[in-house]
Amino acid sequence: MTDVTDATRDAGADATIRACLSLDQPRSFFLFAGAGSGKTRSLKEALEGLDTQTLTTLRKHSRKIAVITYTNAAADEITRRVKADPVFQVQTIHSFAWSLIEGRTADIRGWLESNLRTEIAEIQAAHAKGRAGTDAHDKREKKMASKTKRLERLAEIRAFTYAPEGDNFGRDALQHTEVIALAAHFLTESETFQNIVLARYPFILIDESQDTMKPLMEALLTFEARHRGRIALGLLGDTMQRIYTDGLRDLDQRVGDFSQPAKQMNHRSRKRIVDLANSIRRDDDGRQQRAREDKPGGTVRVFIAPSDGTDRAVFEASARAEMARITGDSAWQNAEAIKTLTIERHMAAARLGFSELFEPLSKPDKLKDGFRDGTLPAMRLFTHRVLPLVTAQRNGDAFAAMAVLRDGSPLVDKRGIREGGGGQATGLDAARAGVAALMTLFNDEPDPSCADVLAVVAEHRLFPIHDQLRACLPDDNLVAQDMADILAELDPLFDELDLTTPEGTPPAETTITEAWTQALEARFSQVARYLAYVEDRSPYGTHQGVKGLEFPRVMVIADDAHTRFKGLASYETLFGVKPLGPAAQKKADNGEETTIERTRRLLYVTCTRAEESLALVLYSEAPDTIRRFLISNGWMAEDEIVIAATDGTH
Numbered sequence: 001m002t003d004v005t006d007a008t009r010d011a012g013a014d015a016t017i018r019a020c021l022s023l024d025q026p027r028s029f030f031l032f033a034g035a036g037s038g039k040t041r042s043l044k045e046a047l048e049g050l051d052t053q054t055l056t057t058l059r060k061h062s063r064k065i066a067v068i069t070y071t072n073a074a075a076d077e078i079t080r081r082v083k084a085d086p087v088f089q090v091q092t093i094h095s096f097a098w099s100l101i102e103g104r105t106a107d108i109r110g111w112l113e114s115n116l117r118t119e120i121a122e123i124q125a126a127h128a129k130g131r132a133g134t135d136a137h138d139k140r141e142k143k144m145a146s147k148t149k150r151l152e153r154l155a156e157i158r159a160f161t162y163a164p165e166g167d168n169f170g171r172d173a174l175q176h177t178e179v180i181a182l183a184a185h186f187l188t189e190s191e192t193f194q195n196i197v198l199a200r201y202p203f204i205l206i207d208e209s210q211d212t213m214k215p216l217m218e219a220l221l222t223f224e225a226r227h228r229g230r231i232a233l234g235l236l237g238d239t240m241q242r243i244y245t246d247g248l249r250d251l252d253q254r255v256g257d258f259s260q261p262a263k264q265m266n267h268r269s270r271k272r273i274v275d276l277a278n279s280i281r282r283d284d285d286g287r288q289q290r291a292r293e294d295k296p297g298g299t300v301r302v303f304i305a306p307s308d309g310t311d312r313a314v315f316e317a318s319a320r321a322e323m324a325r326i327t328g329d330s331a332w333q334n335a336e337a338i339k340t341l342t343i344e345r346h347m348a349a350a351r352l353g354f355s356e357l358f359e360p361l362s363k364p365d366k367l368k369d370g371f372r373d374g375t376l377p378a379m380r381l382f383t384h385r386v387l388p389l390v391t392a393q394r395n396g397d398a399f400a401a402m403a404v405l406r407d408g409s410p411l412v413d414k415r416g417i418r419e420g421g422g423g424q425a426t427g428l429d430a431a432r433a434g435v436a437a438l439m440t441l442f443n444d445e446p447d448p449s450c451a452d453v454l455a456v457v458a459e460h461r462l463f464p465i466h467d468q469l470r471a472c473l474p475d476d477n478l479v480a481q482d483m484a485d486i487l488a489e490l491d492p493l494f495d496e497l498d499l500t501t502p503e504g505t506p507p508a509e510t511t512i513t514e515a516w517t518q519a520l521e522a523r524f525s526q527v528a529r530y531l532a533y534v535e536d537r538s539p540y541g542t543h544q545g546v547k548g549l550e551f552p553r554v555m556v557i558a559d560d561a562h563t564r565f566k567g568l569a570s571y572e573t574l575f576g577v578k579p580l581g582p583a584a585q586k587k588a589d590n591g592e593e594t595t596i597e598r599t600r601r602l603l604y605v606t607c608t609r610a611e612e613s614l615a616l617v618l619y620s621e622a623p624d625t626i627r628r629f630l631i632s633n634g635w636m637a638e639d640e641i642v643i644a645a646t647d648g649t650h
């Protein structure tokens with residue numbers, strides 16, 4: 001018998017998965033394994049390890065292996081690993097759900113019709129009981145009117161549309177929750193649909209299954225149970241890493257009939273970090289991991305400061321310095337070399353210095369998602385036009401500046417430099433004048449406001465201006481008309497810029513203009529910081545956004561006082577500083593989940609991102625209570641806890 005090593009200890013789990021992925025005898029499985037155990041690696045290896053005969057048979061019958069990932073980035077990575085072989089259909093859950101239902105117009109219409117009728121009836125019932133003249137009353141009326149209108153227009157729709165990552169405005173568009181609900185509905189209710197899915201996919205593999213939208217996961221489990229032996233539903237995940245409320249809470253209880261390969265190793269983190277993860281998990285499902293023998297040691301420290309009156313920047317800088325001293329790893333002195341995890345983005349915005357831009361734009365529903373993930377079209381004027389142009393000019397790089405203009409300015413189009421015409425100052429001279437005016441702005445005032453920048457761009461017609469920004473200009477009609485003329489001439493070159501309001505988009509509300517007006521007061525330097533953040537070039541991430549990732553040095557920041565959405569997590573409650581409220585206590589008594597479990601899981605996810613060293617920075621009303629909690633629960637040794645001195649250092 002060969003000796004078991006860290007590398008081979010969990011080999012049995014991969015062998016079990018391989019055996020499950022058999023066309024003759026497909027078997028569903030649930031890979032149960034903790035952080036850093038190589039779940040994602042197992043998925044990739046399972047796909048790469050499929051034998052040629054299986055793949056040839058699949059291709060011959062136009063069948064595919066569905067692989068569902070949590071993010072697009074993960075889908076891209078797996079697609080790359082399988083060399084973009086089309087036998088693997090790798091996508092996110094929304095794309096997958098849409099691929100199942102796309103084109104089933106009549107069925108979708110039927111479902112929507114009955115769904116809308118039910119929703120309208122429910123609102124009507126609430127309305128009959130509610131009082132008139134209240135906000136809720138008005139909202140219900142609006143909702144009923146819009147749902148009734150949608151119902152009336154359903155018959156006109158020739159094909160439903162859906163963009164998994166888009167806003168989905170317009171008459172024909174389906175909403176994200178509808179696409180999930182529709183796929184779940186057909187999967188459980190329609191035998192024809194089930195047969196189509198069975199014919200198309202012998203294996204459906206889902207990564208991060210603990211966070212897969214509940215309705216679809218329920219439907220897949222029902223579908224699997226009904227057709228057991230004809231399909232392998234492969235779930236990879238870790239219930240301790242469920243961080244969204246969308247996921248199925250008792251997933252591990254629902255897969256009793258599945259094969260359940262398990263893994264013991266943590267290949268990512270050094271021993272001290274694995275020990276901490278085990279301690280955090282002990283109060284949950286108690287599953288424990290082993291660190292690799294070639295990854296001993298590692299450092300964990302907790303820095304606790306009073307939430308009132310502590311200067312966060314000073315305290316965190318001193319925590320980094322202390323980490324550098326303790327670990328002997330000077331990279332801790334360099335904020336760029338550390339991954340700092342805040343619970344909400346506004347905390348990162350404050351630390352990175354783009355709060356003035358962030359705060360107003362992250363509020364309105366219509367702006368916030370695009371702004372937060374860096375896809376807000378209006379914002380591109382600053383991030384993708386003005387910023388690179390100014391940077392190029394400052395670097396004396398005329399070639400790069402021209403490339404920006406050619407790419408985005410109506411004055412200088414891709415087909416060559418236009419000469420002025422129709423009495424308008426267009427062409428290279430106009431572009432030069434515009435750039436000069438812009439740079440004068442930056443010379444006069446090294447860091448002008450975004451509003452000043454916008455005014456120069458508008459005055460010189462340097463770049464097209466999105467509707468939302470145009471509404472903030474003093475005399476928007478004039479500029480709008482000029483711009484419309486220019487765009488009409490350049491069509492179709494600027495079609496792709498999506499400058500017009502799509503059909504069905506609600507008219508720009510005053511809240512949107514107000515948000516932009518406020519955000520435009522931000523200094524232009526905030527644009528670069530914002531861009532670095534959304535492009536993930538900054539050293540900050542959120543607790544939720546780093547699932548699946550790993551970093552040598554991690555600093556986790558827990559700051560309840562600055563957490564706005566109180567339902568997200570409460571470290572003070574987890575550590576016993578604050579008791580559960582009466583309602584939450586009642587939930588706990590009924591065996592329901594409370595903020596304690598949610599916060600513990602978030603802490604588990606964040607701490608297990610660290611490979612070498614981990615600093616936990618806590619702001620609390622009662623630092624000493626936290627200290628006692630950590631020691632009495634065996635999470636930390638006494639000398640691993642650093643309490644702030646009154647001046648905010650230690």
Ligand SMILES: Nc1ncnc2c1ncn2[C@@H]1O[C@H](COP(=O)(O)OP(=O)(O)OP(=O)(O)O)[C@@H](O)[C@H]1O
Nearest residue numbers: 007034035036037038039040041267268547548549
């Ligand atoms: N068998 C192995 N031998 C050596 N290194 C491994 C092995 N399996 C995984 N690793 C490494 O361990 C790290 C964690 O792997 P992976 O990201 O696949 O884990 P995971 O279980 O998906 O983690 P998490 O759930 O925490 O996101 C990666 O750096 C990976 O390369």
